[in-house]
Amino acid sequence: MTYASASTSFSKYWHFFLLSIKQNFAYRSVMFISILTGPIKFFAQLVIWKSVFAASGQEVLAGFTLERTLVYYAAMRVVIHFIWDDADDKLMHNVHSGDLASYLLRPMDYLWYSVSWKLGYRALAIVIQAIPVILLIGLFFGFDLFVTDHLPWFILSMLLASVIQFELNTLAGLTSFWLKKPRGLLTMYRWASRFLGGMVIPISFFPSVLEKVLFFLPFQYTLYVPSSIFAGKYQLAGYSMDPSTMVLLGLGYAVVLGIGVIFAWRKALDKFTGVGT
Amino acid sequence: MIKELKLHWQFAKYKTSERMTYRADFFVSALAFSVIHFLGPLFVLAIYDSGGMIPGWNRWELILMQGSFSIIQGIASIFFFGIVWNVEERVQKGELEVLMTKPVNLLWFLAMDSFDVDDIGQLIAGLAISGASIYYLVPLEGSIPLFLLFIGLGLALMFGLALLMSSMAIRFVKIGRLFEIFQSLTNITKYPKNIYGKGLKTAFSTVMPLFVLSYYPAGALLGADLGGGILISVCTLLVLIGSKILWNSTIKHYQGAGG
Numbered sequence: 249m250t251y252a253s254a255s256t257s258f259s260k261y262w263h264f265f266l267l268s269i270k271q272n273f274a275y276r277s278v279m280f281i282s283i284l285t286g287p288i289k290f291f292a293q294l295v296i297w298k299s300v301f302a303a304s305g306q307e308v309l310a311g312f313t314l315e316r317t318l319v320y321y322a323a324m325r326v327v328i329h330f331i332w333d334d335a336d337d338k339l340m341h342n343v344h345s346g347d348l349a350s351y352l353l354r355p356m357d358y359l360w361y362s363v364s365w366k367l368g369y370r371a372l373a374i375v376i377q378a379i380p381v382i383l384l385i386g387l388f389f390g391f392d393l394f395v396t397d398h399l400p401w402f403i404l405s406m407l408l409a410s411v412i413q414f415e416l417n418t419l420a421g422l423t424s425f426w427l428k429k430p431r432g433l434l435t436m437y438r439w440a441s442r443f444l445g446g447m448v449i450p451i452s453f454f455p456s457v458l459e460k461v462l463f464f465l466p467f468q469y470t471l472y473v474p475s476s477i478f479a480g481k482y483q484l485a486g487y488s489m490d491p492s493t494m495v496l497l498g499l500g501y502a503v504v505l506g507i508g509v510i511f512a513w514r515k516a517l518d519k520f521t522g523v524g525t
Numbered sequence: 526m527i528k529e530l531k532l533h534w535q536f537a538k539y540k541t542s543e544r545m546t547y548r549a550d551f552f553v554s555a556l557a558f559s560v561i562h563f564l565g566p567l568f569v570l571a572i573y574d575s576g577g578m579i580p581g582w583n584r585w586e587l588i589l590m591q592g593s594f595s596i597i598q599g600i601a602s603i604f605f606f607g608i609v610w611n612v613e614e615r616v617q618k619g620e621l622e623v624l625m626t627k628p629v630n631l632l633w634f635l636a637m638d639s640f641d642v643d644d645i646g647q648l649i650a651g652l653a654i655s656g657a658s659i660y661y662l663v664p665l666e667g668s669i670p671l672f673l674l675f676i677g678l679g680l681a682l683m684f685g686l687a688l689l690m691s692s693m694a695i696r697f698v699k700i701g702r703l704f705e706i707f708q709s710l711t712n713i714t715k716y717p718k719n720i721y722g723k724g725l726k727t728a729f730s731t732v733m734p735l736f737v738l739s740y741y742p743a744g745a746l747l748g749a750d751l752g753g754g755i756l757i758s759v760c761t762l763l764v765l766i767g768s769k770i771l772w773n774s775t776i777k778h779y780q781g782a783g784g
Contacts, residue, residue, distance in 0.1 A: 281702040288709040295713070296579070299720040300572055303580040310575040429547045432554030432643075439561050448564050453571040 260356060261364040268368025279376055286325045286381035287388060293321045294389060310453040311483040320450055322385055322393040323402070323478035324471055328447075329378040330406050331413040331470055333366045336434050339421030348520065359418070359513060366414055396478045401491035405474040408498040413470045415505035416441060422509075425516040446472030452484050459485040466505060469498045529633050536637040544642050555646030562598075562650035565591040565715055582717050585658040586747055591715050592655030593742040597676060599648025601683035607639030608632075608687050609704065613694040621695070622781050631776065635691075659746070666748030675742035682737055682761045688768035692775040715739045734760040 272279070301307075301314040312320065339362075342348040351358050382394055396402055420437045423430045444451065444467040451462050451472050462468055463485040476482045477491045489497075544551050566588045573584040598606075612635060615621045625631055659665065690703060714735040718726050729735045734757045744751050 278702055281705055285702075285705050285709045288706070288713070292709070292713040295720055296716060299579055300577040304577045306576055309572075309577050429550035430553075432550050432552075432557045436553065436557035436560055439557065439564065443564055443567070449568050449571050453575050455574065 257360075261360055264356075264361055264364035265368040265371075268365045269372050272369050272372050276372075276376055279373065282329070282377045283380045283384065286377075287384045290321055290325055290385050290389065294318060297321075310450065311481070312450060312452065312479075316479045316481065317450070318389075319393050319396075319479040320475045322389075323396075323475040324447065325381055325385065326378050327406055327409060327471055327474045327478075329373045329381070330370055331410045332370070332373065333410075333414055333417055335362050335366065335414055336417040336421035336437070338362070339418065340424040340430060340434060343424040343520070352517075352520075359509065362418070363414065366410075370410065397480060398477050398491045401495055402474060402478045404495045405469075405477050405491070405498060408495065408502050409470045409474050411502045412466055412498065412505060415502065415509050416466065416470070418509050419505070419512060422512045422516050425519045441467050441470070444468075445470040446475065450476070456485065463487065466501045469501055473498060529629065532629065533633075533637050533640075537640050537642075540640045541642045551643060554643045555649070557646065558602075558644055559646035559650035559653075562591075562595040562647055562654065565712075566654055579717060579720060581719055585661040586743070586749075587716065589655055589658035589662065589746065590717070590739045590743040592651050592653075592658055593672075593676070593679075593746075594711070594715050594739040595647060595651030595654055597651075597679035597683060597738050597742070599644060599646075599651045601680055601687070602644035602647055603641055605636040605639060605684060606687050607641050608635040609690045609694065611635055611639045612691040616695055619781060621779065625776075625779075632688075632772070662747070665746050667744070667746040668748075669746070671745035671751075672742050675737060675745050678758055678761045679738045679742060681765045682734060685761070685765035685768040688772045689764075692768070692771045695775050695779055711735055711738060730757045731760045734764065737761050 297314060297317050301309070301317075307313055309317075339348075342351065348358070351361065386394055420434055423433065427433065442448070444462060444465065446468060451459065451468060454462065468484065472484070473482065473494050477494060482489050482491065482494050569584055569587045569591070572578070578584075579587060612621065615624065624634055627634060686707060690707070693703065710733065713725075714729050716739075718730075718736060718740055721729070730753050737757050741751060741754060741757060743749075
């Protein structure tokens, strides 16, 4: 690739990035709902966990103190806005409607287009969702929740989380090429990946067998790893690791999943007829 | 009334047979909806297995609370809660006025048209979760008729909330993720009253009587303290009546949106 063609490609996807911001800004009122739901969800966790720690009389549960648990959930409320995407849903819609054909005919790569779209949408989400949520949670429950010794590693792990989430969702969405109606399957995947990623409860609370399995799966890198790094300590299945190791492992998963996506995408395109269903 | 009930049955049959065209997707979809309801009980089990607890309640009592909520949400989602999205979509497409000309009560028609067999997964999950907890809790000291009464009141509240959100969909055309706020609030009330402060306890028992969806039905079966049971029942009925008045007034003043 020459410098000129690389520059043209970059400019093309940069425009998709800007277009995504513009289009999604039109739906800002829908995005604003998170400003309410984020603090409400955090408040629910705060009440439950305060009561759990008080009743159990223990200072540490599954490697988490009450303070670390609350910081974990506060960080997670921010991470969610960085990683969220609907690549699976969009892909399913485009395959089934046959609209994918029109994307494939354009002088662009669909996967890079999806990446630029997500980056634009998430950049907007940082401004109108993540920052207000930080401010509101901070104002009501204390800004101490957003203090960490590992900020650079947290940011890196969050970027990787966003990449890994995109790759996982794209792989899930690619099932649309083989299955007639994968909506139910995708709903199930979405909930399973959130649960196994540590959205409902830190995964170190799971039974030890499941912890060991999850240690080798990529789901933890979407929520559990960045939130744990922010909360100051990563621990799972009996392993305690420093943030740099987790970021390196996350990078490895991102590369492996990326190769998987490219391979599956090529296979899927061989199958695509453009007829729709 | 007989005519409406027959029509309702026909709609349910038609919607079910339509969904059965993609049988595999239906089963996976129902399973997916049921999986969501197991997350709460798994959260409780994970806490108790790690040595944590919620004061005054054992794990199965808490899980019964979540199961009761799932039963109510399952029944509501199958039979009427879909009117919220149905109304929103029809208002946006300008189709609501067409429905108004049909020789059947508008609200009844919307409820029939919103029949969603996929949500049977939620109901089955609720029954399974409640059944499992009851298995570990027998003998229960509470009352089954009282449990059923609170399930009925829970459904009345869900219907009131569906009317409230549908009225907002008509007035504001797009309500988007408003349902998420409701979901966030109901998630809070899936846990016992005693973990909340006085203000929240009062709010969730009167202004937003969401404890009727989980704490009261489960508490009725468990023989727990149901103090405030009459007050929350009255408040639930007031929410239902208020929502119906709002719905009637909204429909009366509806001038069409569409576009």
